[in-house]
Amino acid sequence: MSKKEQIVKVASKYFSEVGYDKATLDDVAKEVGVSKAAIYYHFKDKFALYEAVLCSRFKDLAQTICEIDVLVPIKALREYVEKFGNFLLENPCFSAIFAREMADGAMNMPQSCTEQMSQILKKLSAILQEGEAQGVFEKENPFMVQLMIVSTLVNYRTTRKLRITVMKNLNEIKNIDAGLKDIIPNLANKIIKALQC
């Protein structure tokens, strides 16, 4: 792996763990084993590094989502939830970054990523419309449906520690906390059920 790729990888870890602002380039540089100035050799500034972290992954996500075939809406919706979920599983750094972007109104979201997000939502919109046309789904606000899926998945990941703390508070230690992997099909079923006529 090139130094540049290593920088992106380590940076994505820090951005994920502590957020854009608290992530310091000194730390990233230290962990990669280069000087901070080396980062500035490869990237214009901190934000450009953040962009590099986000954009490639977003592109991948938009890619797989766009492959979904709309024709059988219920199946397509299940696929949508599963693909999103699996993406988060395969890109563990992403949940936190995504969640933070949603939390602060996508303030740091690079434009290209916003465009990818639009494509993703467009697909969901198409699934819902096809479902409506076929009489299997009711008319829906696609933004809300999107949030019911995405924010649930993303925040399920980020709130793991909180859930464990809360479980202790409620003395429900028996109830072993389910991982995201187990949640995905469950959420898919719930969403489908919620939207069906």
Place this chain on the structure above:
Amino acid sequence: MSKKEQIVKVASKYFSEVGYDKATLDDVAKEVGVSKAAIYYHFKDKFALYEAVLCSRFKDLAQTICEIDVLVPIKALREYVEKFGNFLLENPCFSAIFAREMADGAMNMPQSCTEQMSQILKKLSAILQEGEAQGVFEKENPFMVQLMIVSTLVNYRTTRKLRITVMKNLNEIKNIDAGLKDIIPNLANKIIKALQC
């Protein structure tokens, strides 16, 4: 309103708008019309001010949620969603703070607030269990249900600008973006439908 209360009010605005880290006490002091040191007269440090901002509101939220009568589970679940939603409407600063806390795993969440959250979840758990006992709801993971409700509502607020940008990208300008107020009953219906046997 006392100076101390004014500080809390203005601080909650800044914490909400830019997050804990980017919110500066200099800005808060300036807007209140006191010196920064005045804040330190009333609060031990920045985190103590944040605690003050969070705790009182969380207490209120836990209060109303706890008033819900569990006996008719479907009604209770609708009330749960509505009370949460109305709380966010009445406390506009809260969505962003809440969303950020969820996004970074409740890293800055004061313990007392975590306890309030436990109480809130306990109520939802009770509603779901009563529903299960009465045979109206299926057995559920209360954490996931909680997230489907809370993260959807909270992020619906925080992503308003993003939604508008995305709408422009998709040329769906006709589709006027619905406010949180209109979303609440809709979400309540969806959640109930998703959980019903």
Place this chain on the structure above:
DNA sequence: CTCTATTTACTTACTCGTCAGTAAGTTTAG
């Protein structure tokens, strides 16, 4: 083929702004 010029990929050692937090002094209310 080899000597020089240039570019690539960095390093060291700094600056500069920002911001939490503080020490010490001052005003105001009871």
Place this chain on the structure above:
DNA sequence: CTAAACTTACTGACGAGTAAGTAAATAGAG
């Protein structure tokens, strides 16, 4: 008179960004 409620003016740390220098690879001219 004294305690509460401040203010002014500062410190100290941290972190983004930079200037200037360097070693090694590569290209190009003779």
